[in-house]
Amino acid sequence: MGQDIDTDPDLSAELTEWALSQGATVDGIAAHAFPGKGLGIIVQRRLEAGDTILKIPTSLLRTESSLPDHLQSLAIANECSINGLLALDVCLDTDDSSASSLYSPWRSTLPSFLDVKSSMPLFWTPEAQHLLPPPGQALLRKQQSKLHRDWTAVSERGVAGSSLTLEQYTYRWLLVSTRTFYYTPAESSPSSKSRPRGKSKSKSKSKSHRRSKSNTATHPGQPRQADDCLAIVPFGDFFNHTASPPTVKATYSASGYDFVVTSPHAGPVEKGTELFISYGSHSNDFLLVEYGFILPEGHNAHDALILDEVVLPLFDPEQTAVLEAAGYLGNYVLAAIPSGSSNGGGGDDDDDDDDDDNADGLNPPNEDQNGNECVKDAEVEAEVVCYRTTTALRLLCMPFRWWKRGLECGFDEGDSFQGAVKELIGKLLRTYIDMAGQKIQQVAKLDDGAYADQKDVLTRRWAQILALLTAASKRVR
Numbered sequence: 484m485g486q487d488i489d490t491d492p493d494l495s496a497e498l499t500e501w502a503l504s505q506g507a508t509v510d511g512i513a514a515h516a517f518p519g520k521g522l523g524i525i526v527q528r529r530l531e532a533g534d535t536i537l538k539i540p541t542s543l544l545r546t547e548s549s550l551p552d553h554l555q556s557l558a559i560a561n562e563c564s565i566n567g568l569l570a571l572d573v574c575l576d577t578d579d580s581s582a583s584s585l586y587s588p589w590r591s592t593l594p595s596f597l598d599v600k601s602s603m604p605l606f607w608t609p610e611a612q613h614l615l616p617p618p619g620q621a622l623l624r625k626q627q628s629k630l631h632r633d634w635t636a637v638s639e640r641g642v643a644g645s646s647l648t649l650e651q652y653t654y655r656w657l658l659v660s661t662r663t664f665y666y667t668p669a670e671s672s673p674s675s676k677s678r679p680r681g682k683s684k685s686k687s688k689s690k691s692h693r694r695s696k697s698n699t700a701t702h703p704g705q706p707r708q709a710d711d712c713l714a715i716v717p718f719g720d721f722f723n724h725t726a727s728p729p730t731v732k733a734t735y736s737a738s739g740y741d742f743v744v745t746s747p748h749a750g751p752v753e754k755g756t757e758l759f760i761s762y763g764s765h766s767n768d769f770l771l772v773e774y775g776f777i778l779p780e781g782h783n784a785h786d787a788l789i790l791d792e793v794v795l796p797l798f799d800p801e802q803t804a805v806l807e808a809a810g811y812l813g814n815y816v817l818a819a820i821p822s823g824s825s826n827g828g829g830g831d832d833d834d835d836d837d838d839d840d841n842a843d844g845l846n847p848p849n850e851d852q853n854g855n856e857c858v859k860d861a862e863v864e865a866e867v868v869c870y871r872t873t874t875a876l877r878l879l880c881m882p883f884r885w886w887k888r889g890l891e892c893g894f895d896e897g898d899s900f901q902g903a904v905k906e907l908i909g910k911l912l913r914t915y916i917d918m919a920g921q922k923i924q925q926v927a928k929l930d931d932g933a934y935a936d937q938k939d940v941l942t943r944r945w946a947q948i949l950a951l952l953t954a955a956s957k958r959v960r
């Protein structure tokens with residue numbers, strides 16, 4: 484978020500007072516404005532690891548169960564995502580509605596329409612959207628289709644009233660998608676796939692976390708997708724994201740969300756420090772599309788670039804089909820920090836692509852499909868690009884039956900094809916470098932007035948990509 488809010492001395496006290504009056508516990512922290520990040524959480528007295536600084540009771544959460552009855556029917560019909568329904572709930576939660584008194588102090592601190600419009604690519608013009616790096620464009624397309632489905636359901640069912648515009652709905656939809664936490668429902672078994680949002684570990688699985696309605700009654704035989712187990716956690720949603728070890732961990736239980744200091748550096752956390760949680764192990768392209776910001780160069784150990792744009796065109800239709808059948812088509816990752824170095828991009832438990840089981844291309848499999856141990860590919864090029872990439876590229880460099888055998892038992896790092904693979908990697912990195920150079924020039928031509936924020940973030944992101952590609956290219960040589 485690009486906006487800098489002047490710290491209003493009364494604001495944090497007012498928010499804390501409100502949270503306390505709603506049964507929350509707020510201890511040693513406050514909401515505070517940070518340059519370039521909007522609100523965040525600041526330490527007000529020295530804190531130690533293990534200190535519980537915030538407890539948000541279930542009664543204050545906004546989840547599927549807290550939706551008003553007329554929106555529950557849409558949830559049952561499953562035509563609209565929970566993100567979409569929570570967005571509609573926030574749209575309908577105005578000062579003249581009966582529920583307004585509960586959330587209005589929190590609502591008044593939310594990023595403005597203009598802040599969201601300038602920072603979130605979903606709101607950008609097609610001209611600016613086309614200048615996103617390819618992985619960001621792919622994410623954006625998914626986001627657009629999710630929004631489209633939700634808006635169609637909401638507008639066709641007439642639950643929103645005639646005055647709600649797509650623009651206003653998109654604003655709330657993005658507010659929800661950038662601020663919700665996942666929780667683990669007791670009654671379904673969500674997969675451990677990526678959770679793109681602020682995540683919370685479930686302390687104990689409980690059925691009583693829902694506020695008023697029984698989930699089994701409203702969704703007979705239909706366990707919710709993990710992606711739909713979303714909660715707006717007022718006040719908990721002020722924590723900003725870090726890719727470094729976070730200073731706070733959120734946990735979910737039947738009584739609500741607890742936020743506990745983790746102090747990764749083992750010492751106390753001093754007054755005046757900003758506290759962070761982790762939204763997941765996300766690349767900067769993901770952070771830009773999903774959250775509207777990027778971390779500075781060198782501050783995101785999970786940053787990576789998907790090389791599909793330059794790798795996929797190398798394969799003819801037959802090779803494409805072979806790779807698809809083998810599970811090696813696409814998601815070719817160039818890590819910002821090569822695998823094998825200390826912070827190597829693997830992260831904790833999240834992937835960027837919530838729809839792709841193969842998303843974790845950074846950790847090469849060392850077992851074949853039957854669970855037999857294979858030789859790990861530790862070639863020089865594997866440190867530059869992921870195992871998936873070298874495996875796919877080897878298809879272009881060696882006889883097919885050898886490739887099949889390598890796929891099953893591992894490729895010989897000293898084989899005679901290694902040079903050709905390296906050369907190919909060098910070539911495709913140079914292709915991407917040329918493309919990045921062109922994009923930087925195109926971004927520079929964007930109008931300074933109308934596109935100031937977009938221009939700034941796109942310039943920074945493409946410069947990061949260029950640096951990443953140049954460093955990788957040097958490693959190949």
Ligand SMILES: C[S@@+](CC[C@H](N)C(=O)[O-])C[C@H]1O[C@@H](n2cnc3c(N)ncnc32)[C@H](O)[C@@H]1O
Pocket residue numbers: 484485519520521522523592593594602661662663681720721722723724725773774775776777
């Ligand atoms: C859960 S909210 C955090 C609170 C938010 N800063 C606010 O003002 O309400 C997530 C949003 O905060 C901003 N944000 C979070 N972490 C950030 C960071 N490290 N740098 C810049 N902006 C960040 C982004 O706009 C993101 O969409």
